[in-house]
Amino acid sequence: MNMRGAIAILKNELMRFFRTVFGSILSPVLTTSLYIVVFGAAIGGRMDPSQFGGTSYGAFIVPGLIMLTLLSESTSNASFGIYMPKFTGGIYELLSAPVGVAETIIGFVGAAAMKSLIIAAIILVTARVFVDYSIAHPVLAVGYIVLVAASFALFGFILGLWADGFEKLQIVPMLILMPLTFLGGTFYSVQMLAEPWSTVAQFNPIFYLINGLRWTFTGSSDVPIGLAFGFTLAFLVLCVGVIAWIFKTGWRLRE
């Protein structure tokens, strides 16, 4: 294990992030603040808290918004992180270096996950300005956020390897992740939906992620927490497996 190599990649990736720190942090923070102001404060004041497990609507949507940011930031950070050297040709160095799958995951995926965790933390703090929310299980909340950040950074890494153009990089986050997150209960409780939609929503994997995180905040959710954790963990293991396979065969990496 080339620990120095892993750290070098991690540092280099974080450095790229801090080079454009204002754009990287400001835009998700601004977007999320707008959601909270518009939905949470302006509209949410007219909602009946009994429909949201007794919490205010503003507090109800905070975990959903965190999840929205975590999923899109982790995925796009990691996919761009590995796609850029592929695009510029700089990947030659990674391939010729004594760097294997473990170092690459620690470096690229670790950095991408860290970036989205930094953004999630800033959003949590910003949300507190507008909404009075509390976290019922803080340790589990942090653990779950880290787990989701890591899983989707791994997923983004696979996406970045698969993509052979900028368009493909955008397609999955924009056309799959974002709609599923919106439909997965970021802004509503699935129980509020009429049949068949409340059943259809159960087939949306993001639904479990959002409700898992919501449980750690409010102590109640639409799904059992064990299922949400188990589901996320299985996704993480699957992604690690796929990356290990990619490194073994050299798919999209070696000619």
Add this chain to the structure above:
Amino acid sequence: MVTQITDPILDIRGLLKTYANGPTALAGVDLQIRKGEIFALLGPNGAGKTTLIGAVCGLVNPSGGTIEAFGLDIRKHWREVRQRIGLVPQELSFDMFDKVIRQVRYSRGMFGCAPDEGKIEEVLKALSLWDKRDEPIRKLSGGMKRRVMIAKALSHEPDLLFLDEPTAGVDVELRRDMWKQIGALRERGTTIILTTHYIEEAEEMADRVGVINKGQILLTDDKTAIMAKLGRTEAVFELAEPMTELPAALATYPVALEDAGRKLVYRGGDGTGKGKREVAELAQDLTRNGIGYTGLDAHESSLEDIFVGLVKQGEKEMAA
């Protein structure tokens, strides 16, 4: 023409590479590299030079054959082997927005070396990049960018260095400069394998030369041996008076009459200077025998002529 090398630093046997979309880039390459030498791999575009380097450096999965570096199989011992190999690819490819020194540090770290600012400074100074160390790479000239690529490859002090077309697109002055630096690396004991289009480059720098075409090594030998074996001198004397037949006094020279007796052409020598001497003697003999000439055009065949000849010959053999 295969020279057996004992204890090679790089030992390639039967290397094959067929790309998924069809073309065969390497058709059974055998190549042994001596420790400490500069080896120039010559070949036209698409000959397989870059694929060969890629296979050794981990960019290309070979379809068959074996590669050993430092006596270790590069698949089994990839970590140890890669740590000791440096690669400068043909294309400029790095994070253009990053600073020179940070990119070089990054490369050193990636290859598992402990941070060593002294070493980074030494590498940057040797490549005249020290003054530019805090500049973003995109602001550097093309030649300077190429040096950054070399600095990155040298940052982990490799024992074996691959330079893929190191001076492509570099102006003449900078090219000379780069040759000097490559020479200095050899002095320090680094084994260097370079690919080039410029025969001049191989002639100037290499200890040994290999010619590759269509995925096959046509020949490898010491540069001087190739010159001696295949080098020729050609000298054309334009005669004052046309001759119908060769005077007996000139029978010992490899000469012939051409252009209806108006030209006396010498073709001989061996690339080591013998040709030049004979042409000088021939000129004196002509004067002694009262044969006047109005012009003399002499030239040595370069590695380029040899190379072009070999490639053509190889293609003919393959077609047959």
